[in-house]
Amino acid sequence: GFFSFNPGDGRCDRCAGNGFEKVEMQFLSDLYVTCPDCNGRRYKSSTLDYTLDGKSIADILELTTEEAISFLNGAPTSAGPKQKRLASQSITALQPLIDVGLGYLKLGQPLNTLSGGESQRLKLCQLLTVAGTTSPSPSKGQPVPSKNKLLILDEPTTGLHFSDIERLLTVFRKLVDSGHSLLVIEHNFEVIKSADWILDLGPEAGKHGGQLVAQGPPEQIAKLKTPTAAFLQGALASAGPKPLHKKQRPAPSPLPTSHSALGTEAISLRGARHHNLKNISLDIPRDQFVVISGLSGSGKSTLAFDILFAEGQRRFLDSMSAYARQFAEQLEKPEIDQLQGLPPTVAIEQRVSQGGGKSTVATVTELWNFIRLLYSKLGTLYCPDCQVAVEKQSLAAIENTVRS
Numbered sequence: 001g002f003f004s005f006n007p008g009d010g011r012c013d014r015c016a017g018n019g020f021e022k023v024e025m026q027f028l029s030d031l032y033v034t035c036p037d038c039n040g041r042r043y044k045s046s047t048l049d050y051t052l053d054g055k056s057i058a059d060i061l062e063l064t065t066e067e068a069i070s071f072l073n074g075a076p077t078s079a080g081p082k083q084k085r086l087a088s089q090s091i092t093a094l095q096p097l098i099d100v101g102l103g104y105l106k107l108g109q110p111l112n113t114l115s116g117g118e119s120q121r122l123k124l125c126q127l128l129t130v131a132g133t134t135s136p137s138p139s140k141g142q143p144v145p146s147k148n149k150l151l152i153l154d155e156p157t158t159g160l161h162f163s164d165i166e167r168l169l170t171v172f173r174k175l176v177d178s179g180h181s182l183l184v185i186e187h188n189f190e191v192i193k194s195a196d197w198i199l200d201l202g203p204e205a206g207k208h209g210g211q212l213v214a215q216g217p218p219e220q221i222a223k224l225k226t227p228t229a230a231f232l233q234g235a236l237a238s239a240g241p242k243p244l245h246k247k248q249r250p251a252p253s254p255l256p257t258s259h260s261a262l263g264t265e266a267i268s269l270r271g272a273r274h275h276n277l278k279n280i281s282l283d284i285p286r287d288q289f290v291v292i293s294g295l296s297g298s299g300k301s302t303l304a305f306d307i308l309f310a311e312g313q314r315r316f317l318d319s320m321s322a323y324a325r326q327f328a329e330q331l332e333k334p335e336i337d338q339l340q341g342l343p344p345t346v347a348i349e350q351r352v353s354q355g356g357g358k359s360t361v362a363t364v365t366e367l368w369n370f371i372r373l374l375y376s377k378l379g380t381l382y383c384p385d386c387q388v389a390v391e392k393q394s395l396a397a398i399e400n401t402v403r404s
Contacts (some may be wrong), residue, residue, distance in 0.1 A: 003047065003057050010047035010057075012038035043106075061108030068107055068288070096128035099174070101167045117159035123348050124171060142340040148179040150267070150288070152304050152347040157188040169194050172289055181267075181343065182289045182309070185300045189235035192228070193218045195291035199282060200228045205297030210276035214282075214295070228293045267308070271337025275302040282307075286341065305347060307334040312345035 002010045005017030013134075015021055015035035019042040023031040033042045041048065041058040048056040055071070063071060071086045072094075097103060100121040105114075114122065155290040165188065176182055176196075186192055198221050200214040213226050222232045267284040277299050284290055292300045310332065319326050362402050 003043075003050075005042040010043055012042055014038070015041045015042070020164055043224065058108075062106060064106055065094050066103040069094050069098070071244060077190045089190045090183055094212055096125035099123075099128060099167075100124055100171050101164050115155070117164070120153065120156050120158075120348055121168070121171075126174075128171065128174065137193065146179065148343055150181045150308070150310050150343045151175065152183045152185075152345060154185045154347075154349045155187065155302070155347070157186065157191060162190070165190055174291050174301070176287065179287060181284075181286045183284065183292065183304060184290070185304055187291045189231055189295070192291050192293055193232060193235045194289070196288035197285050197290045199227055199284070199290065199292045199303075201292065201294035201298040201300055201303065202227060203295075203298075204372075205295045207276060209295065209298035210278045210302075211299075212280045212282050263343075266337070267342055269307070269336065270339075272303065272307055273335040274306055275299065275363065277302055277307075286343070305349065306332075307336060307339070308342065309345050309347040311336070311339055312342050315342070316344070 002008050005019075007015070011017035012019075012035060014037040018035070019038065019040040020032040023033055024339060025031055029076075043056075043059075045059055046143055048058055052060070053071075053074075060068065060071075069091055072091050097105065100117060102121055102125075105118070111119070111122075156168060160168065169191065170186070171320040172182055184191065184195075192198060197211065198214070198216060200221060202209055202211065202213040203226070214221050214224050214229070218232060218236060222236055226301050260291065265284065265286045269284070270281045272282075274281050274360070276297075292304060294300055311334055314333060317325055320328070382388065383390060394396055
């Protein structure tokens with residue numbers, strides 16, 4: 001706790017471990033000035049006197065992930081078995097960052113400096129770490145915890161280079177191979193063609209969407225006459241990352257809307273009428289990589305987040321006591337007839353934050369702050385009664401006006 005820059009006694013007193021001081025600029029964006037006491041290192045000088053193989057805690061936080069793994073691999077020469085085991089656990093926790101292409105990030109890099117794509121991949125790292133560990137045995141009489149989860153991601157390729165997308169697909173396959181079910185909302189055809197199963201919504205957006213146009217493996221979807229199929233044919237024929245199937249599976253037949261063709265190993269949804277969905281029924285294979293495609297506004301986010309994720313969270317809250325539920329946000333019950341086979345669900349949304357009722361394009365782009373500043377500095381104020389412009393006058397000018 002002493003070396004923590006959150007509540008620790010070793011952190012810098014002036015900046016409270018932030019490494020900077022915030023200077024408020026009213027309508028303009030706040031300025032962040034490096035703390036003059038710790039020079040941005042977050043700790044007191046006395047704290048930095050403690051070193052590990054010549055590196056202080058601040059030096060460790062300045063290391064990139066790759067550098068940190070190299071440092072830990074050459075563990076302190078004086079370390080005992082317990083310390084070496086701790087170094088090994090640290091390497092296990094850092095390795096997923098390398099797997100998702102974030103080896104260049106510094107350990108102490110603030111989260112608010114990450115891009116959207118980096119933030120999403122960072123959230124995946126914890127899941128990758130858990131995937132490589134075994135759950136402890138439950139005590140007698142306790143239910144066995146479910147290791148496998150349904151992971152929902154909203155356009156994880158946003159802002160990524162093609163080489164990062166290929167690496168991301170490898171991470172997806174690793175998650176599926178570890179027993180998780182992966183549900184991805186995506187428009188990138190390199191991802192769509194690599195899926196085990198596709199749910200194509202449409203046919204158009206808004207009130208003309210909300211229907212299940214097609215479902216099946218990519219090769220089967222490409223043979224149909226849908227907007228997605230027309231582009232998927234070219235993606236399958238073009239050179240690029242090969243589909244990352246764990247093994248060759250027999251191509252499943254098209255799923256009827258009345259019953260499940262996948263048995264119990266599927267998430268079965270019947271009668272979904274939430275938002276613009278038009279009473280659709282579908283089955284989502286478990287332990288596979290599933291992509292939801294379709295035009296923007298066709299109902300993809302409604303299906304993934306407002307139904308599957310919301311219902312999973314609502315059922316989890318229902319299992320808690322009434323006392324515990326009062327501290328949790330009550331989620332809306334989606335308009336569905338039946339939902340079976342839904343495992344514990346984790347959602348990684350594309351947007352970092354959601355706007356309120358007064359949010360507009362101007363407020364989101366922060367253009368509104370500059371517009372307000374322009375009005376306050378350059379705008380002309382008129383008297384509401386006589387419509388004379390209000391001007392700044394010196395005392396001498398006011399005296400001359402009164403005298404005249």
